[in-house]
Amino acid sequence: MDVNQPESPIGGKSFTAVAVNCAAKAGEWIKSKSGNFTQLDTKYSMHDLVTEVDKGAERMIRNLIATHFPHHSFLGEEGVEPGPEASAKALEDVSDAEYLWIVDPVDGTTNYVHGFPFYSVSIALAYRGQVIVGVVYDPSRDELFVAERGKGAYVHGRKMNVSDEETLSRSLLATGFPADQHVALPANLKGIQALAPKVRNLRVAGSAALHLAYVAAGRLSGFWEYNLSSWDIAAGSLLIEEAGGRMSDVRGEPYHLGVRSVVASNGRVHDELVAELQAAERT
Incomplete structure (x- = not known):
């Protein structure tokens, strides 16, 4: 960890240990409720779903964090009104926080609702705007992806x-279908159309946090x-960085918490990927 940042252990509890504990407990509860949720609502669009499990998991994580770090700030998806403007404002409102926990209790709710086992718990801790801990937990496979700034990224303790891969032609890429059908979805579809003929293959599995963890894992x-x-990608951004990859916006500018349109890669194909997406945007 940077020498200008405080040591992570506080009161005998490290930030990373708390993040891991929160993700594991929430993930176990989420998995136990699979197929048993009773309330399904839409938020921003028909593609943007929420259940009482999402809300309950976020409360669980918030309460556990508050037990250890009562003075830290918290930004969770379910505590924010739907839509890109609301999420951007919510992040802006806590931009001055010294310590900020950024949480998506169920990243991939649509998968969860349909019993498709590709969803995750995403927990990040930012110190003065820089992510210093990132945890993504996949309850279906019991896979825990953990990164601490300056200390590497790990899965199953490895x-x-x-x-x-050095070129796009040898690359397996992933993307998603954004809930915003007016701007983001058409832009993403342009990228898919441009890249599909030029890469080994594409995957669209439905959890940005897990996709980022998979990039970090190779x-x-x-x-x-x-x-x-921010809650979709903050934890994954540190996994990527600590695993030796690269994260940026779609124009190749460095990632920060306010970035909403992202490119993550092994670093070797990054410039080529950004160039293709920029060319697709201009069509």
Whole structure:
């Protein structure tokens, strides 16, 4: 960790240990409720779903964090009104926080609702705007992806490294279908149309946080998507960085918490991927 940042253990509890504990407990509860939720609502669009499980998991995580770090700030998806403007404002409202926990209790709710086992718990901790802890937990596979700034990224306790593909033609990429059907979805579809003939293959599995974890683990060469929120990508951004990859906006500018349209890669194919997406945007 940077020498200018405080040590992570506070009161005998490290930030990373708390994040891991929260993700594990919430993930176990989420999995136990699979197929048993009683309330299904839409938020921003018919593609943007929420259940009482999402809300309950966020309360659980918020309460656990508050037990250990009562003075830290908290930004969770379910505590914010739907839509990109609301999520951008919610982040702006806590931009001055020294310590900010950024949480998506169920990233991939549509998958969860349909019993498709590709969803995750995403928990990040930012110190003065920089992510210092990132945890993504996949309850279906019991896979825990963990990164601490300056200390590497790990899955199943093993150090992760990004893949070694040098070109898009050898790459397996992932993307998503954004809930915003007016701007973000058409932009993403342009990218898919441009890239599909030029890469080994594409995957659209429905959890940005898990896609980012897979890039960090070397299972994907890259990922892009438009109009995500900070809780979708904050944890994954540190996984990517600590595994030796690269994260930016769709124009290649460095990632920060306010970035909503992202490109993540093993670093080797990054410039080529950004160039293709920029060319697709101009069509």
